[in-house]
Amino acid sequence: MVILKLPDEIEKLRTGNLIVAEILGQLRERVRPGVTTRELDELSEALCRKKRVKPAFKGYRGYPFALCASVNKEVVHGMPSDRPLLPGDIVSLDFGVNYKGYFGDAAITVPVGTVTAETQRLLRVTEESLYDGIEEARVGNRLGDVSAAVQRRVEDAGFSVVRDYVGHGIGRSMHEDPQIPNYGMRGRGIELRSGMVLAIEPMVNEGSWHVKVLPDGWTVVTEDGKLSAHFEHSVAITENGPDILSRIR
Numbered sequence: 621m622v623i624l625k626l627p628d629e630i631e632k633l634r635t636g637n638l639i640v641a642e643i644l645g646q647l648r649e650r651v652r653p654g655v656t657t658r659e660l661d662e663l664s665e666a667l668c669r670k671k672r673v674k675p676a677f678k679g680y681r682g683y684p685f686a687l688c689a690s691v692n693k694e695v696v697h698g699m700p701s702d703r704p705l706l707p708g709d710i711v712s713l714d715f716g717v718n719y720k721g722y723f724g725d726a727a728i729t730v731p732v733g734t735v736t737a738e739t740q741r742l743l744r745v746t747e748e749s750l751y752d753g754i755e756e757a758r759v760g761n762r763l764g765d766v767s768a769a770v771q772r773r774v775e776d777a778g779f780s781v782v783r784d785y786v787g788h789g790i791g792r793s794m795h796e797d798p799q800i801p802n803y804g805m806r807g808r809g810i811e812l813r814s815g816m817v818l819a820i821e822p823m824v825n826e827g828s829w830h831v832k833v834l835p836d837g838w839t840v841v842t843e844d845g846k847l848s849a850h851f852e853h854s855v856a857i858t859e860n861g862p863d864i865l866s867r868i869r
């Protein structure tokens with residue numbers, strides 16, 4: 621069941637998502653060779669305390685950190701560690717908060733130092749696929765229009781979309797209906813309505829879409845060991861078009 625949000629609920633979701641966007645911006649500024657993802661996790665917690673919000677992921681199904689930090693072949697749910705980031709790495713930072721009972725959720729992938737042109741292309745295409753999906757998040761469109769737009773951008777570029785993990789509705793729970801695959805067919809799926817809030821989050825692999833979960837029970841990695849990127853925004857569907865709640869201003 622998809623829960624429609626009232627205007628005052630969308631404003632709470634906006635506040636929480638803006639805090640997520642600000643914190644992601646500050647984490648991004650900190651990314652450089654030598655920094656550890658544990659330091660980024662600690663910074664994210666400190667910023668939550670300062671803004672008086674709760675990190676959404678910590679304790680979620682037993683997840684032990686505030687931040688998901690997925691390096692290189694790690695797709696999502698990477699756990700912060702003491703391994704310093706190296707020049708040429710990419711790191712996906714996925715972060716969420718609970719603000720007055722409403723969730724914010726967004727993700728960015730950040731290059732560490734100088735990365736290859738092909739790696740830059742992976743990041744650019746993944747972010748573009750997110751914006752292509754958002755562009756379709758309009759009253760009267762169908763969910764499949766969002767999914768198909770993401771998939772098309774990714775596959776036209778020669779990359780692949782992860783099948784096993786999807787975007788989601790967001791509100792008083794971090795994960796609500798509908799599930800939002802990053803592949804699908806135009807014209808299929810539920811009709812989009814004003815008041816829906818969707819977390820659209822393409823996970824894009826340089827090689828094949830196949831992934832596996834490491835024995836830690838969390839870290840999702842590409843099966844072929846090639847790179848993966850992830851961008852996510854929480855977006856309200858309004859009569860005036862898509863409203864990106866988690867946009868870094």
Ligand code: MF3
Binds near residue numbers: 680716819
């Ligand atoms: N941001 C992720 C999502 O969109 C949630 C991270 S899973 C957690 O589904 F367990 F780390 F919270």
Ligand code: CO
Binds near residue numbers: 726852
């Ligand atoms: Co999400």
